[in-house]
Amino acid sequence: MDLGDKISVLCGKTSYEGILMPSRSDNTVIKLKNGYNVGLRADKIELLEKGQSVSLPQKALHKREGLPQVSILSTGGTIASKVDYRTGAVTSQFSAGEIISAIPELEEIASYNARVIYTILSENMRAEYWIELARAVAAEIRSGSQGVIVTHGTDTMTYTAAALSFMIRTPVPIVMVGSQRSSDRPSSDAAMNAICAATVAVSDIAEVSLVMHAGTSDDYCSIHRGTRVRKMHTSRRDAFQSVNRQPIGRVDYLSRKIQTFGSYRRRGQTDLELSDRLEPRCALVKYVPGASSAILDYYVDAGYRGIVLEGTGLGHVSSEWIPSIKRAADAGIPVVVTSQCLRGRICDRVYDTGRYMLAAGAVEGRDMLPEVALVKMMWALGNTSGREEALEVMSRSMAGEISDSTPATV
Amino acid sequence: MDLGDKISVLCGKTSYEGILMPSRSDNTVIKLKNGYNVGLRADKIELLEKGQSVSLPQKALHKREGLPQVSILSTGGTIASKVDYRTGAVTSQFSAGEIISAIPELEEIASYNARVIYTILSENMRAEYWIELARAVAAEIRSGSQGVIVTHGTDTMTYTAAALSFMIRTPVPIVMVGSQRSSDRPSSDAAMNAICAATVAVSDIAEVSLVMHAGTSDDYCSIHRGTRVRKMHTSRRDAFQSVNRQPIGRVDYLSRKIQTFGSYRRRGQTDLELSDRLEPRCALVKYVPGASSAILDYYVDAGYRGIVLEGTGLGHVSSEWIPSIKRAADAGIPVVVTSQCLRGRICDRVYDTGRYMLAAGAVEGRDMLPEVALVKMMWALGNTSGREEALEVMSRSMAGEISDSTPATV
Numbered sequence: 045m046d047l048g049d050k051i052s053v054l055c056g057k058t059s060y061e062g063i064l065m066p067s068r069s070d071n072t073v074i075k076l077k078n079g080y081n082v083g084l085r086a087d088k089i090e091l092l093e094k095g096q097s098v099s100l101p102q103k104a105l106h107k108r109e110g111l112p113q114v115s116i117l118s119t120g121g122t123i124a125s126k127v128d129y130r131t132g133a134v135t136s137q138f139s140a141g142e143i144i145s146a147i148p149e150l151e152e153i154a155s156y157n158a159r160v161i162y163t164i165l166s167e168n169m170r171a172e173y174w175i176e177l178a179r180a181v182a183a184e185i186r187s188g189s190q191g192v193i194v195t196h197g198t199d200t201m202t203y204t205a206a207a208l209s210f211m212i213r214t215p216v217p218i219v220m221v222g223s224q225r226s227s228d229r230p231s232s233d234a235a236m237n238a239i240c241a242a243t244v245a246v247s248d249i250a251e252v253s254l255v256m257h258a259g260t261s262d263d264y265c266s267i268h269r270g271t272r273v274r275k276m277h278t279s280r281r282d283a284f285q286s287v288n289r290q291p292i293g294r295v296d297y298l299s300r301k302i303q304t305f306g307s308y309r310r311r312g313q314t315d316l317e318l319s320d321r322l323e324p325r326c327a328l329v330k331y332v333p334g335a336s337s338a339i340l341d342y343y344v345d346a347g348y349r350g351i352v353l354e355g356t357g358l359g360h361v362s363s364e365w366i367p368s369i370k371r372a373a374d375a376g377i378p379v380v381v382t383s384q385c386l387r388g389r390i391c392d393r394v395y396d397t398g399r400y401m402l403a404a405g406a407v408e409g410r411d412m413l414p415e416v417a418l419v420k421m422m423w424a425l426g427n428t429s430g431r432e433e434a435l436e437v438m439s440r441s442m443a444g445e446i447s448d449s450t451p452a453t454v
Numbered sequence: 455m456d457l458g459d460k461i462s463v464l465c466g467k468t469s470y471e472g473i474l475m476p477s478r479s480d481n482t483v484i485k486l487k488n489g490y491n492v493g494l495r496a497d498k499i500e501l502l503e504k505g506q507s508v509s510l511p512q513k514a515l516h517k518r519e520g521l522p523q524v525s526i527l528s529t530g531g532t533i534a535s536k537v538d539y540r541t542g543a544v545t546s547q548f549s550a551g552e553i554i555s556a557i558p559e560l561e562e563i564a565s566y567n568a569r570v571i572y573t574i575l576s577e578n579m580r581a582e583y584w585i586e587l588a589r590a591v592a593a594e595i596r597s598g599s600q601g602v603i604v605t606h607g608t609d610t611m612t613y614t615a616a617a618l619s620f621m622i623r624t625p626v627p628i629v630m631v632g633s634q635r636s637s638d639r640p641s642s643d644a645a646m647n648a649i650c651a652a653t654v655a656v657s658d659i660a661e662v663s664l665v666m667h668a669g670t671s672d673d674y675c676s677i678h679r680g681t682r683v684r685k686m687h688t689s690r691r692d693a694f695q696s697v698n699r700q701p702i703g704r705v706d707y708l709s710r711k712i713q714t715f716g717s718y719r720r721r722g723q724t725d726l727e728l729s730d731r732l733e734p735r736c737a738l739v740k741y742v743p744g745a746s747s748a749i750l751d752y753y754v755d756a757g758y759r760g761i762v763l764e765g766t767g768l769g770h771v772s773s774e775w776i777p778s779i780k781r782a783a784d785a786g787i788p789v790v791v792t793s794q795c796l797r798g799r800i801c802d803r804v805y806d807t808g809r810y811m812l813a814a815g816a817v818e819g820r821d822m823l824p825e826v827a828l829v830k831m832m833w834a835l836g837n838t839s840g841r842e843e844a845l846e847v848m849s850r851s852m853a854g855e856i857s858d859s860t861p862a863t864v
Contacts, residue, residue: 167770167807170744199767200743278768278798330740330764332828333610334580342752354740357609358688360577388688397577418742 050095055084059092071230075146083230112246114154114191115184116143119177119204120163143195147235153242153300154191159184166197166204166222171324171422174207181208181218182318191217191245193238198222198275198283201254205270206416209252209443210423213317214309219244220254220270224281233257233281240265240295247302250311252443253292257281266291267302271416271445274386287386288411289447321426326350328418330384331361340368344375350421350434351379353406354414359383359390360397366404373405376431380421380438381406382414407435410446420445460505465494469502481640485556493640522656524564524601525594526553529587529614530573553605557645563652563710564601569594576607576614576632581734581832584617591618591628592728601627601655603648608632608685608693611664615680616826619662619853620833623727629655630664630680634691643667643691650675650705657712660721662853663702667691677702677712681826681855684796697796698821699857731836736760738828740794741771750778754785760831760844761789763816764824769793769800770807776814783815786841788834790848792819792827817845820856830855 045051045064051074052061060082065073071083144150144158161180162173181192196204205220212218221241223234233256241255244267252270259282268286277283293304327343329351343351351372355361359381361369372379381390381401390408392398402408409417417438424437440446455461455474461484462471470492472484481493554560554568571590572583587604594602606614615630622628631651633644643666651665654677662680669692678696687693703714737753739761753761761782765771769791771779782789791800791811800818802808812818819827827848834847850856 165770165773165805165807167741167743167766168772168774170772172744197767199770203743275767275795276797278793278795278800280798283795283798324744327745328740328742330738331577332738332825333577333613334582334734335737338756339752342749346748356577357607357685360575360609362578362580363575364578383688385685385688385693387686388690388693390688395575397575415742 045091045094051091052093052095053084054090054092055088060084073230081230081232108151108155111153111155112190113188114156114193114242114245115181115189116156116158116193116195117177117180117184118143118158118160118163118195119169119173120165120195120197143234143238147238149235149239150242153239154246157184157189164197166200169197169200169204171207171322174204174211175320175322177204178208178211178318178320181214182212182316182320185214185216185316189216191219191242191247193219193221193241193245195238196220196222198224198256202270202273202275202284203415203419205252205254205268205273206419206443206445207322207423209270209445210420211318211320211322212252213314214250214252215312215314215316217245217247217249217311218252218270220252221256224257224279224283231281233262236262236297237265239300240297243295243300243302248311249292249302249304250309250313251292254284255295256284258284258291258294263297265295265297267293267295267304269444271420271443272413274413274415287413288388289444319423319427322422323349323425324422326352326418326421326425328352328354328414330354330414331356331365333362335362337362337365337368340365340372344368344372344377349377350425351377352409352414352417352421353379353381354384355381355390356384358388358394358398359392359401359408360395361401363397363400366400369401369406370404373431378421378425378431378435378438379406380409380412380417380435382409382412382417384414386413407438410439412445416445455501455504461501462503462505463494464500464502465498470494483640491556491640491642518561518565521563521565522600523598524566524603524652524655525591525599526566526568526603526605527587527590527594528553528568528570528573528605529579529583530575530605530607553644553648557648559645559649560652563649564656567594567599574607576610579607579610579614581617581732584614584621585730585732587614588618588621588728588730591624592622592726592730595624595626595726599626601629601652601657603629603631603651603655605648606630606632608634608666612680612683612685612694613825613829615662615664615678615683616829616853616855617732617833619680619855620830621728621730621732622662623724624662625660625722625724625726627655627657627659627721628662628680630662632666634667634689634693641691643672646672646707647675649710650707653705653710653712658721659702659712659714660719660723661702664694665705666694668694668701668704672707674704674706676704677714679854681830681853682823684823684825697823698798699854729833729837732832733759733835734832736762736828736831736835738762738764738824740764740824741766741775743772745772747772747775747778750775750782754778754782754787759787760835761787762819762824762827762831763789763791764794765791765800766794768798768804768808769802769811769818770805771811773807773810776810779811779816780814783841788831788841788845788848789816790819790822790827790831790845791816792822792824794824796823817848820849822855826855
């Protein structure tokens, strides 16, 4: 049997007919006529018939009466990936149209138009792609889309979610979605995540959100705020967690009911605003014990324009770093302090070192995630005219990334 | 009233007599004669009497018959801190003897000898201090200590715990302990943590562990393995969590009963071994989207000897970094890949980028925490003669820092 072959097999007393799909496990995966994949233990099946090799079906997109219009912008990643036969590794090759074709329930929720923005693995993402993507999202909204879904590799999708959160004030939902296991695996979360994402895309939640598998059963997805979410596990399907704030809500997979946990911006509450300038020359510096402050000097000398420190505890670096912080500040470079603890709030007023850091010109990143603070720094420097103004932006909540108090339970 | 004054106050119908202590809240904190601190609302108390200012009581340490001999080595941090009257900030000033004096229950558990190794805030910790501390711990064990407690600032105590884990094979418990709130605050965890740490120090658990407040009530401390624990909140008392592995166990605060969750090295199971060489020229590089690979070249050119990458997801950096990884490897510098997800396991064999990283010479950090991998790299390079041998050490579990499989629940 070759990949792509049309086959018919017997497994126990049931027969299955469809196309042989790539599989990363020992299972034989067959795409059935109804669009679903089934994974069967290779040692339990018997080949009944082998037909001609076919290419993957791709449904034509057509407008469905009475359903809202949703755009799917594809950027690559596991939700849009299949195995590269040459190397055996997973690469990004599916188009948005193929995603819809593979998940028939999506067509019950909305009418779609689909565009491939780029096809890259998400670790190769960078500020210029965020800008291109933000412009594409805004164009879809201007063209009348009532919701936008962005499919994305899970590795850096939280960074992109943060970037879109700062760059776009949106009157409609913008939903990031991906999958932790590719759609040719029996345990794939691609279908559930896509269906929940589409449900949020037609909802009243006009924010940049990230909708992914949550919990240990396949029963719901969390709706994370784009500036408050982090990938907290390398491989689990429920890898994404909101940090320092409850998720916006959750979507029940079967009933497609949405439950919300707090306030959110509603559909139509704001006009579309795009501010698509970013300063990419920003660095995130994670402090570790004994690390030399020369790394700060390096970034200043290399022409970086903003620095986010990922300090220890309440927001500390070695007191030997104080002169280099002062040097950066004196060079007009904003330095914002976050914590490698990830959870909790920066407070540099308690211990000596923190007070000296503030005196040298560092500014507390409050309860922002380090990665979110980095993306915000790029945006703040892209949209202001200097250190003071950028620091003012960094200190205020622009897209829900800062709270005045952090609830004890998140 | 001045700090240090002997005072007598009335609060409601109860009178309190003791020494006025520093307080970071609005409460008035009084150290009572029994050694406990009481926090009273400043607006609810009436001063009855003000006596002479006294210095803090410091109990003489004496051997108590029938109790095991435990060493307390103090390095600074909140558990050993009080407010600096000059700046209003918290600084490290208490000695180990003062800790025992402040927590009378400790004397029910063991006989102590106490030494101040150094008095620094933990963000100023570095490899040379870890070496000094490891030697001091080993000296205590050689002198007959049946358990060693190391008091430490919480910011970097997990790094120090990892360093001691690799440097010492121990026949007795070595217990790191700190507190998230200083002992002059009513909500301080100093007493509970110290008592639980002493309980572990006289137990059968002959590992380097970190014993800290867990859960939301003041009912138990977790016993974390020194190579598997991370500070996951800036301020909460239950900030410390074991990652990718269950804690060794827990100590019930009131009953002082220990419950264990898996295997551990038992008292006397090994002889004392100290391997106290570390190569401090190691860097932890956290990858963020769009980051330039020039940072890798910087570390190579600056003479660093080992590099730990904190990549995205399963362990990725931009494919543009591949040549710099190869350049580092060609220069004889081991490059080990970990994940900023923190939880889960590195697998660079699934996606193209990971496979190219491995081909360039990077090595998977398996399920090691990034910070632990960095400390281990320092130790591996300090105790081997080159890249290949160091990478062999990095790939094996030396102190419980790697598992062959990661349980789904941690």
